[in-house]
Amino acid sequence: MDEMLQAFLLFWIPVSMVPLGLWHSMSSPLQSSTKRGRFLSFTGIVLICLSPWTVPNSPSSAAGHLLGAIIGPCMLIILGIYLISFSGNVPVGKLSRSDRKIGVLMAGIGFVWLAGMHWWILTPQIAYNEVNPYWYVFWPTFILLTSCLASCSAVTLLMIGDQRKMESNTMFFVSGLSFILLLLGLNIDGPLVTGNEFREHLWLAVADMTGIVAGSVLSILVFAIVIYAYERNLPGPESIIPPTDSELKKVSTLIATHLGGEEE
């Protein structure tokens, strides 16, 4: 089979199945459609993860390889944070105290696992001693943005929140932790990723994020202009003929009967 066709069938169609499945599961009120949509998305994710074996010649399959490598720690972190959040003071759906400990453990293992991909033997490799190129995109972007967002959240809690100093300190701690990881990445070489490589990709990640923000804002602006131009060119509502004297008389009689009231 032609390589392009193979990549289209075994990588790009599964990629399109994920948003299509999500859209289908969220847009339909039927329970069966929701399940079908979720199944479609799940199948898409599995096929993307299998793409290094199904389409080994396609460079895009490196993204599938990365997804397979990071899905474990990422799910651990997200599930861990979910367990921590809902075992606290929430009005509904409160989980037990033991779930909190499990959550902390899961989130911790997730972060250590991701850090181990940089400084230990867990680095995603598409061939022996060849680091997955998309790992250089994911890791610096993730820790830099986590540090920025946590710092922003900490200041927001302090300035807008009411007596949120403890929560703010927690966010400063998360920001500091990510910041330390960034500094370590710049100065301590891993077995496959050197500090200089990390530095180069860190600043590329900054360029990447700035570009994404610029492109997204531009498209939203164009979208707003298109809607504005259309709405402005719509004709005004049609005028109706004024009421006749008899209609006015009838209305004033009706109003008069409803004005005032009986004294108690």
Next chain:
Amino acid sequence: MKESNIGFTWRMMILAFLLPPLLILAIDMTFFDDFKPIDSGVSFTRFTNATLTAYTLCSLFLLGNLFFYGESRNRPWAPLVGMVMATALGVLATVFFIGQGSMLLEDNGSVRAQAIYNIVHMFVSSGSILMAFSVALGVTFSAITSQKQRNNFELEEE
């Protein structure tokens, strides 16, 4: 909140967001002699590719939204055509600029390879951004729910 206070809060929030990369830059330049400024050409290439790809993909997403917007407006063609043209402009601009030579070609040999690489790169970057947002929002939420329950009606009870 007063208007001047709102402005100050926004400025502080933006500064807090920008603080980590600025600190990294300052520390790296101050304490480590081997600081090598990155090649601005490579950064510019990445920035431009990211901008063009984000514009095109975001326009496609918004085009899908226009379809639902049309439900309340008797399915008008004008905005739909306008947005299709805006999206097509993004695709054409991407192809045109990549085709100009080595300016926007990274390690890829052809326009098609670079365009496909840009899309895959955008998926990975978006996944990373989504994950960072999930962690930051999730930890904020868990930090708030971890505190003792507050009584907001103390004054009323008195």
